Amino acid sequence: MRPQDDHWLLLRSLLAAAILSTLALLDFYAGNITALAGPSRVLHYAAGTLAITAMLAAGLKILLRRLPLWRILLATGLMMFVFFAYDIDLIQRELKAHLGQLAPLAWVLVTLGSLIVTLGTIRNRAAVSIALVLSAAFAAPSIARIATFTMRGSPAHATASDTSGTRERFAPSPNIYWIVLDGYPRQDVLAEDFNFDNGDFIQSLRGLDFAVLGKSRSNFPATVNSISSTAGLDYSVEGEGEALRPLPLQEMQARVRGKNGTVARLKAAGYTYVHFENGYDYLTECAPDEPRCVRGHLGLDELDIAILSNTPIIDLIVQHRQSTPFAWGGVDDLNAKLGTIRAMPAPFFLYAHVLAPHPPIRFRSDCSFRPADPDLQLWRPEARPAFIEQLTCVNSQTLALLHEITRADPGALIVLQSDHGTAFRGQFQKPATAWTDEDLHERFGALNAMRLPGPCRAMAADDLTLVDTFPLVLSCLSGAAFEPHHPRFFVTPYDSNTDFGRAIEYPSERVR
Template sequence: MDKFAFHPFLIAIFPIIFLFAYNADKVEMSVVLVPIAISLVFTILLFFCLKIILKDDKKRGIIISVFLILFFSYGHLVALASILSIDKLNINKYFLLLITEVIFLFLAAFFITRTSKKLSNVTFFLNVLSIALIVMPSAEIIKYELKVKNFPEKQIITSVNKSQQSRPSDLIDTEIESIVLPDIYYIILDGYARADILEEFYQYDNSEFIEWLEKKGFYVAEKSRPNYPQTYQSLSSSLNLKYINYLADIVGKNSDDRSYFGELIENNEVQRFLKNNGYIFVTFTSAFAGTDKNPNADIYMTYKMNLNEFNNVLISTTPLGFFGGKNLQYSLHRNKILYAFDNIPTITQIKEPTFTFSHIMAPHPPFVFDSQGNEIQPDRLFTTNDAGFPGTKKEYKNNYVNQLIYSNQRTKEMIEKIIANSKNPLVIILQSDHGPAMQLEWEKPSKEAIRERTSILNAYFFSDKAQNALYENITPVNTFRIIFNLYFQADYEILEDKIYFTTWNRLNLW
């Protein structure tokens, strides 16, 4: 095992496999393929290019491994520097750490190239270490995949779906089938606060936008709240027309496994019901792993260049996330938002009835637009955190309002185009999955933070139906129950509107 230095190639893929093992419940395994391929190709090229100046394979391998370790540990060192309050000093910690790593790499390369030792023992040690580094996260991945495959949890989710939902799609008669079905747009404006919360916590009067919606024919639920405080939970509930508290009994109240939410979002009852009734299911790319791509979609609309949430986190562990890379990350995030606003109206060109689902990450952080839509380039590591926002509350407040103002403008333009170009009856749902999080600390939420987080925009447009079934405190769990009853003569019971809260890492709802 000391004859050939294969450790650089394993070290090159270790951070990717480790990151996936830690997030296997949130993303599909396919997300690692491109990063692994890029990392391996880069390492192979580096290994053979260095041969021009350094013939010794063992020395060359050790230098490359040192480089890779420094490269993938950079983001973690920055985080450590923040914990140690180095950023309070009047220095650029990003540049200082980069220079420190470069100096260390050159010193290591100098001593490695100058030594007369054959380094067989070092090569043997690094080969064994690299194998161990790959085996440990791989074992966790295999363990997780076997659990998901063989244990009954997901089967229980499927059976609960079947047992709890009536099947109105199986009951539709020829009279209903002859009706011109509406195009349905379910548009999630992530983290969009209710008007009274904007007034109270952000000192922003959003009445102009609300009145505009009402003049267009929207019903705006003035006292609407989400059923759950997190995107995964909220969309799992609204897209399946039910409360999801039963998951805590299945996976445990202290579980942080989000794969079950992903299963519910991907194989949701709404798209199943509508596809069974001849609908084309359209989804748009998002900046959130749980909604970025649904394999059940008939049409997947995506920006030409796409970085998913996994790739963003991976980049953030390297110097790329702090220098040129972070600009790319923020730019792609910005373009995903614009892509959705620009292209949702194009769905009106499809003749068949369509169900369009788009999760737009605005006005949710990161804040990449000012109130006029001009680009903002945050000078920090890319993150989509709202609770745990890396800036100050004042920065959150000001930038949130500005991004909301621009989101209002783009939403108006989008709605105008949809209404003007639609040939079929229309249902448009503008809804937030949860409120903002300027004050929220997940493990110690204050009453004010909970109230801020659990108040949402919730607006409905029916082009050819009365809005009598809607009411001011409707919650998302009843959204499609009402729509399916109204348009498909289904017989869904309208559930009691309840709001549950949970911390970030636990399903213990209260």
């Protein structure tokens, strides 16, 4: 064979190995492109995967000098492809059904076996062309989806981040703490659905001068919709009737990360915006241009876990650790950073979104670590008792946090609320149009407690919905009349649902 043929064979095998080893990451990005802020972190994983593949191939070539490099490249590419296939439902379900906790270790052995078999059996050079064609065929749908999304682009919407114009000053200018406990249910929901009396916690809040709104409701059942609506001072939807839809995800993410009407108005009044980055849920990340970013416990976050769950790595970590490398998002993470937050220029507005008590169920009632599958959508009905244990931990940590804030900052204006309730009835496995009144009650009944200046307490009606949180706060500080929205409630399906991209409005009388 001519030297140029050898070079062409090597190039094709190199390309096939590169595609095979990164195909799962390409599929991941294509499948989540509407939810991700950009490709940079997925590209970092792809670069790391290619580097590992190259190092494995180089090591094998040193050990197996007689084997041609094209066979080694093809074998390592196929091995990485198999390694990333662990998350295929059928494979994982069967492995765990028959092997239990040995499933991830068994898949590591399968991966090594695929390498050995490929090295020992593939001898025909035509295998390189076949592997290249098949890998390109597998990659083509994802490439097409990414190209279509890129060419289409995202509709341009103005975000309320402009702080130019008339500046205002509030007579009272207290530091404002907006603390969101993700998925924390309202007191009556806890009593009805969990047979849990949360009265001690509620009474403790009242003892700290909070008004606890016993009939408050979220306006959306999903975090990005709810938070962007609350921070944006209005419902994050557009259109009407069958054309009703949530705002583009990128716009809502920008609002969550500080490009919103509340922050703009407070900055214009001389406030410093401080963003607390929870760590685990990538939605809580600081904006890249956010100078006042306070980071909680660092570790693997939701995006890391979503990618690594394609491999046995996450299962191996969870099974063999009693502590965790994940940034789980406990309230203590925020408490530990209060000194840093208080050092910010005053007055400041803090947005601190804590991923608790939302699943995964990773804390016992004494706040010790419980090994857990790091999945944000595991609302298993049988986990209700464990959820209450986690909520008990959250209660104790939250009260410690609030005592510390009010001790060091007695004039603080504090908003403690959830973004939505729980989903143990399997709401997101149902069509968005088929939610029952009980489904709505569980998911929309939200914790909402406000520590306001005395003259403003009467403005906090017991049935205030979350969208009116900051219209009330801003009216309180400015002295302007508070005009609440007409209450509206929307179910916004996740991207795994066939109705994704729609917003289904439910009448307010159905959401109690």
